[in-house]
Amino acid sequence: MLRTFVDANVLFAGAYSTTGYARDLILLAIEGHISFVVSQEILDETEHNLSRKAPSKVASYRKLLSTLTLEVVDEPEPNQVWIVEEYVAQKDASIIAAAIAAKPDYFVTYDHKYLLEPPEVAAKSGLKIVTPDVVVHLVQSQEE
Numbered sequence: 001m002l003r004t005f006v007d008a009n010v011l012f013a014g015a016y017s018t019t020g021y022a023r024d025l026i027l028l029a030i031e032g033h034i035s036f037v038v039s040q041e042i043l044d045e046t047e048h049n050l051s052r053k054a055p056s057k058v059a060s061y062r063k064l065l066s067t068l069t070l071e072v073v074d075e076p077e078p079n080q081v082w083i084v085e086e087y088v089a090q091k092d093a094s095i096i097a098a099a100i101a102a103k104p105d106y107f108v109t110y111d112h113k114y115l116l117e118p119p120e121v122a123a124k125s126g127l128k129i130v131t132p133d134v135v136v137h138l139v140q141s142q143e144e
Contacts, residue, residue, distance in 0.1 A: 007109035
C-alpha cells in the first residue's frame with residue numbers, strides 16, 4: 001500500500017469539491033488502496049483555511065477525516081526544520097521536514113510555486129513530490 005504524505009491544499013480541495021483528483025485520492029484512501037500520512041499542522045491548516053474560505057465545508061471535512069485512517073506523524077525537531085529552510089520557503093519547511101522524517105512513497109501537493117516546480121526541493125529532500133492525479137493514475141494502473 002502506498003503511503004502518501006498529503007499537503008493541506010489537497011485535503012482542502014478534497015473537502016471543498018465532490019469531484020476532482022483530490023477527492024479521488026481521498027476515496028482511494030477510504031477504500032484502503034493508499035494510506036494518508038499527515039502532521040497535525042496539516043490538519044490544523046486545512047481546517048483553518050476551510051473556516052476562512054469555505055465555512056460551510058468544515059463539517060464535511062470533519063466527516064471525511066472520521067472516515068479516513070490517518071497516520072499522524074510527530075512534528076519535526078527545530079534543527080530538522082532549520083536544515084529544510086535552506087531550500088524551502090519558511091512557511092513550508094516544517095511540513096517538508098515532517099514528510100522527510102515520515103519517509104512516504106509520495107508527497108502529494110498542489111503547490112507548484114514552492115514545492116513542485118523548484119527542482120531542488122525534491123532533489124534535496126529526497127521526496128517524490130507529485131500532484132494528486134499522479135497517485136490516482138498509479139493506483140488505477142496497478143488495479144488493471
